[in-house]
Amino acid sequence: MNSKKHQMKYLTILMGLAITLLCSSVNAAEKNIQIVTTITDLKVLAERIGGNHVSVISLTRGNQDPHHVQIKPSDILKVKKADILIINGLGIDDWINPLINKSRNNRIRSGTPGYINASTAVSILDIPKGKVDRSSGDIHLHGNPHYNLSPTEMRKVVLLISKRLSSQYPLLANDFSRNTKDYLNTLDQKILTWKNRMKPFSKTRIVTFHNGWQYFFKEFGLESGGYMEPKPGVSPSPKHINTLIQRIKESHTLLLFKEPYFPESIPNKLASQSKIKVSNVPSYVGGVSSVNSYIELIDYITSQFNPAEQKEN
Numbered sequence: 001m002n003s004k005k006h007q008m009k010y011l012t013i014l015m016g017l018a019i020t021l022l023c024s025s026v027n028a029a030e031k032n033i034q035i036v037t038t039i040t041d042l043k044v045l046a047e048r049i050g051g052n053h054v055s056v057i058s059l060t061r062g063n064q065d066p067h068h069v070q071i072k073p074s075d076i077l078k079v080k081k082a083d084i085l086i087i088n089g090l091g092i093d094d095w096i097n098p099l100i101n102k103s104r105n106n107r108i109r110s111g112t113p114g115y116i117n118a119s120t121a122v123s124i125l126d127i128p129k130g131k132v133d134r135s136s137g138d139i140h141l142h143g144n145p146h147y148n149l150s151p152t153e154m155r156k157v158v159l160l161i162s163k164r165l166s167s168q169y170p171l172l173a174n175d176f177s178r179n180t181k182d183y184l185n186t187l188d189q190k191i192l193t194w195k196n197r198m199k200p201f202s203k204t205r206i207v208t209f210h211n212g213w214q215y216f217f218k219e220f221g222l223e224s225g226g227y228m229e230p231k232p233g234v235s236p237s238p239k240h241i242n243t244l245i246q247r248i249k250e251s252h253t254l255l256l257f258k259e260p261y262f263p264e265s266i267p268n269k270l271a272s273q274s275k276i277k278v279s280n281v282p283s284y285v286g287g288v289s290s291v292n293s294y295i296e297l298i299d300y301i302t303s304q305f306n307p308a309e310q311k312e313n
């Protein structure tokens with residue numbers, strides 16, 4: 001009798017433990033995962049993959065130059081609460097490192113499962129050959145960090161984020177995988193549409209302020225017509241601008257891309273002294289108010305190319 005009573009008590013404790021374990025795993029599955037990203041494009045992709053399981057904050061706005069970011073005390077708090085941190089990498093968002101240190105959040109330190117460097121999924125362009133010359137002021141020391149403007153590269157980033165979230169939250173892996181599949185189906189269709197739209201512009205030359213469009217040019221078969229910055233991050237001299245004006249006059253250069261965070265004066269000077277058309281383009285989601293998704297971003301940029309204008313030149 002005594003031993004039966006003992007057995008019952010043991011069984012009750014075991015059942016209690018099982019229920020507690022089950023409840024905690026359900027809670028873990030239902031808990032809203034806090035994700036912080038350094039740029040808006042990674043925010044919108046993480047939202048598509050994570051669906052209603054995630055809350056995502058971007059530390060920069062789409063009309064901000066992510067190369068030059070002033071960190072705020074409120075950013076430390078955001079990073080402190082993060083379960084997952086997704087960075088662009090390749091030096092463009094190195095300002096995240098002091099934020100990670102100040103937040104004292106060990107879940108998202110470099111090398112932990114909560115730290116995702118999206119550039120590790122990307123085929124990097126413009127990797128410097130030989131010794132890097134920091135003294136020249138070049139800010140693309142690890143290769144070109146502007147891969148967000150290539151939908152094909154961002155497709156790889158979607159797969160990386162999905163894989164990493166699934167391994168971190170295995171109970172939600174089926175949801176992440178379904179969301180990823182749905183999104184990539186839409187993105188793949190759009191990539192075909194964009195490539196068709198851009199076909200007539202093969203080898204067209206585009207002038208930009210900064211060397212931030214290499215991945216976009218490669219994706220759509222375009223060519224650089226020169227940069228207003230002599231080196232990434234280095235201000236243009238009048239001599240450099242005059243040489244560029246000469247180059248635009250002598251060659252067929254269709255458009256000048258100007259991002260919201262660069263000054264207007266130099267592009268306007270180029271436009272007034274040559275026939276080039278200035279196109280104000282966002283380079284990140286949110287760069288202009290009508291662009292709120294990654295697909296809207298590439299839609300907006302590719303719609304700057306007008307086949308009628310191409311024929312006129």
Ligand SMILES: [Zn+2]
Nearest residue numbers: 067211212232
């Ligand atoms: Zn750059």
